Amino acid sequence: MNLLHIGLGYLGAGWGAGVIMLAAAGGIAKLSAAALEGTARQPEAAGNLRTSMLIPAALIEGLGFFALVICLLVALALNGVVAKGG
């Protein structure tokens, strides 16, 4: 019995989660690097910069969690397929 399609499905869910991590972490890292540089140049603006950094960071993290939930749904659906018998 060839279970290749189920294995590829799980692989897709796992790798998808990894790629999401890369993208979200990269985006937020770029954002916080810019905020740190701005704070280093002008320490009085630290409060404003922190607030302006948190909103996009929360939005990007929200997108990351979207995709993570999709990967979780894929894995759970595959669990159901496996339990039903391939």
Next chain:
Amino acid sequence: MDFVEILQHHILDHRLVKLFTLGSTPVYLTLHGLMMWIAGMLLLIALLVARRQSGIVNHGWANFFEVFIVYIRDEIVRPNLGESGDRYLSYFLTLFFFILICNLLGLVPFGATATGNISVTAAMALTTFLMINISGVRELGFVHYLQTFIPHGLPFWLVPLMFVIEILGLFTKSFALCIRLFANMIAGHIVVLAFLCLIFIFKSILIAPISVGAAVGLGLLELFVAFLQAYVFTLLTAVFVGGAVNPQH
């Protein structure tokens, strides 16, 4: 004991007792519902005590709540809604404190995270959706509020497409609020449970220091995330309501 069973026991909702029957459907009190009631009662008691201790000079609990209340008023509500935004202040304060206490109740022993249930966060996202639209219609009038969905300075053949995209954006914003809070709360618990289940998977006590250390570290991270997610939910709601009440032309 299976890992999936442990997850289901700790993360999913459980029915506790049947309350009444509405037509033909029974209404149960569930664990997350009980946690929301406990959060409400804790807040009610703490805020009544704080109110009695407040005045020209605040004592005790009033000092503690004043930090949060002044921060929300000066950094979240007033920059986004303007000086007349003080009308909406009670909604934002309720939202912030309710989400915060619900998040924190998931971290104490025998507690569960009510905001870790997608129905709870979906209901809060629904109230935010209603808040955005009702406040927009009340400030601007229905026709003018619909006109804010059309960005300024577009060629006329793009207008229908942009209108549809903006309407979709309205639903996406609320949906994103719901998913963000839910996933942040659930992810912390799942990872802590996964680390602790490693002890049972390996069937050895030697992995316990690593597992318990990781669980403590992740618990601290969860504490930070609890505060941050309450702040972010309130902030984004304020930004969206501010965008609906006074749109930038």
